[in-house]
Amino acid sequence: MIPAMRDGRQADTDRRRQRVSTAIKNATKRGDPISVSGIARQAGVDRTFLYRHRDLLAQVHAAELEPAGQDPAGASPVSRASLQADLVNAQARNTRLSARIRQLEARLSEVLGEQAWRESGLGAPADIDTLQAQITRLEQRNVELTAQAEETRSDLDAARAANRDLTRALNQRG
16 A cells, blocks of 8 residues: 555544544533444444444443533432433333232222122122021031931841841741
């Protein structure tokens, strides 16, 4: 390559590098969001230029993570990464609260529905516990009577078998 051409290319690269550095400084001063695309656009270079010059790319990424300038109220500076983390946390909390609200709405609907059912007179009687206890007693009595009937049936079958045997024995003798 001709030395004049090489020197010209080097000078062009130096000018572009200077424009990128200036764009980073200006964006930082103004508190603008910093990204590779944004800096490349402001500097009038292609993004591939930044990716070919790793030191410039590192400066852009470092500027992305730096806190924005001090706000007038004197609060502490906040970085983009911390704001994104806060946003993710807020979205997760929002999701949890939405699920809890749906759960509470469903429970409220159940309770109001039961109350309306009872107050309308269409619902179950108020002495439902007494009726449940009576049902339990009757079911137990039913089980006892069924067992007693089985026992009586078994005794009757045994008596019939004994009666057949005796009748057969008498018929064979006589």
